[in-house]
Amino acid sequence: MTPRFSVGDFIAVTNQAFENIYPAVEIEGEVASFKVNQGKYVFFDLKDAEGSVNCFMMVYQLRVPIEDGMKVVVSAAPKLTQWGKFSLTVKSVQPSGEGSLKKSFELLKAKLAQEGLFALERKRPLPQLPEKIAVISSMQAAGYADFVKIINDRWGGLDVQVANVTVQGSEAPDQIIRALRYFNTTDDQPEIIVIIRGGGSADDLSAFNDELLVREIAASRVPVITGIGHEVDESLSDLAADVQASTPSNVAQIIVPDKREIIANVRATVSEILPSVEAFVARLKDRVQGALDRNIELAESRVKYTEENYTRLKKMLYELSPDRVLERGYALLRGGDLNVGSIVSIETAGNIIKARIESNERK
Amino acid sequence: MSENKTIQQKMDELDKISEWFQGEDFELEEAKGMLERAAELSKEIEHDLKTITNDIKEVKKSFKTD
Numbered sequence: 001m002t003p004r005f006s007v008g009d010f011i012a013v014t015n016q017a018f019e020n021i022y023p024a025v026e027i028e029g030e031v032a033s034f035k036v037n038q039g040k041y042v043f044f045d046l047k048d049a050e051g052s053v054n055c056f057m058m059v060y061q062l063r064v065p066i067e068d069g070m071k072v073v074v075s076a077a078p079k080l081t082q083w084g085k086f087s088l089t090v091k092s093v094q095p096s097g098e099g100s101l102k103k104s105f106e107l108l109k110a111k112l113a114q115e116g117l118f119a120l121e122r123k124r125p126l127p128q129l130p131e132k133i134a135v136i137s138s139m140q141a142a143g144y145a146d147f148v149k150i151i152n153d154r155w156g157g158l159d160v161q162v163a164n165v166t167v168q169g170s171e172a173p174d175q176i177i178r179a180l181r182y183f184n185t186t187d188d189q190p191e192i193i194v195i196i197r198g199g200g201s202a203d204d205l206s207a208f209n210d211e212l213l214v215r216e217i218a219a220s221r222v223p224v225i226t227g228i229g230h231e232v233d234e235s236l237s238d239l240a241a242d243v244q245a246s247t248p249s250n251v252a253q254i255i256v257p258d259k260r261e262i263i264a265n266v267r268a269t270v271s272e273i274l275p276s277v278e279a280f281v282a283r284l285k286d287r288v289q290g291a292l293d294r295n296i297e298l299a300e301s302r303v304k305y306t307e308e309n310y311t312r313l314k315k316m317l318y319e320l321s322p323d324r325v326l327e328r329g330y331a332l333l334r335g336g337d338l339n340v341g342s343i344v345s346i347e348t349a350g351n352i353i354k355a356r357i358e359s360n361e362r363k
Numbered sequence: 364m365s366e367n368k369t370i371q372q373k374m375d376e377l378d379k380i381s382e383w384f385q386g387e388d389f390e391l392e393e394a395k396g397m398l399e400r401a402a403e404l405s406k407e408i409e410h411d412l413k414t415i416t417n418d419i420k421e422v423k424k425s426f427k428t429d
Contacts, residue, residue: 139421156411263412269381277394
């Protein structure tokens with residue numbers, strides 16, 4: 001018997017059939033007639049050479065910029081609307097193919113750069129010797145293994161907390177965002193958040209160009225360092241991070257010093273101390289010797305002065321001695337009284353004469 | 364000994380001792396003690412760096428979509 005429905009029931013049964021046939025479906029095609037209504041609702045057509053379907057989604061679900069002509073893969077549920085129109089209710093959109101990925105990347109890069117998310121003034125330095133770090137990565141990834149190997153080789157004593165997330169595919173951005181929020185709000189807050197992923201194709205790395213993820217990195221209170229892909233790869237997450245390393249291994253090289261260099265520096269510091277003490281002692285010795293030399297010089301000068309004084313006094317005393325006076329022609333008169341008739345003794349330089357006083361008058 | 368200090372704290376102390384030897388506060392009477400402390404710190408830092416390992420732990424929380 002041919003089934004008969006009311007219009008409403010027919011639409012409901014059809015949608016139920018779609019759900020059963022396509023619980024999840026991905027469709028690849030080219031975007032056409034893209035528009036956003038009231039800042040909330042996104043409408044576009046997905047087409048290829050064979051046909052075209054209408055697509056609808058909410059603007060917050062659009063995590064990468066798209067525009068007409070771009071090739072995309074949509075994850076969607078087919079739906080018959082109450083007005084009888086067939087459309088795809090889109091859950092997510094990913095650019096597909098190198099050209100579209102590049103176009104989407106450039107559009108979002110320009111938009112976020114305009115907002116200042118990549119500005120150098122926003123970049124914060126990383127702590128020099130962190131003790132507590134957080135890592136957001138897939139623990140199964142080769143890039144994570146490289147990071148762990150290098151960090152264990154270079155440094156010790158780190159408290160490393162790892163958020164094991166998927167780093168590829170449509171789930172990746174939200175998982176990384178949740179991990180970022182966790183490390184930014186935990187009581188045991190890390191000093192650095194590390195986001196790492198090894199190399200891959202542009203499509204593999206496209207999760208790191210998700211707009212919400214890029215904004216979350218830029219808004220992180222804890223400084224973020226990224227090491228995504230190989231040296232040549234650049235993601236918008238890298239641009240928003242405080243420090244961009246070229247690879248996961250390079251992240252390890254940036255955040256901790258090499259213990260071999262530190263040991264060499266510590267040894268050099270200690271070995272430089274002894275020469276500095278020796279130099280100090282030498283300077284001290286020079287100062288003491290200088291002071292000693294000056295004192296000896298002063299003492300010698302005083303001795304010389306005293307000697308010269310002594311010689312001068314001796315000479316003066318010699319000149320004043322009675323013998324020297326007699327030599328100059330004077331005579332020394334000795335006697336009792338000086339009355340006339342008295343005998344006196346007169347001493348000259350060469351003789352002693354007895355003489356009688358014949359007269360004695362006042363001058 | 365300074366077992367409770369971190370490597371960073373020990374390195375900071377060694378730097379301060381090194382600066383003391385170069386600075387105005389240097390006293391010959393204290394130099395021997397300071398030099399011995401510097402040598403002790405150097406040994407401890409080297410020992411720590413060679414023996415202390417990193418503690419890597421996975422966060423016990425799922426970040427998958429609810």
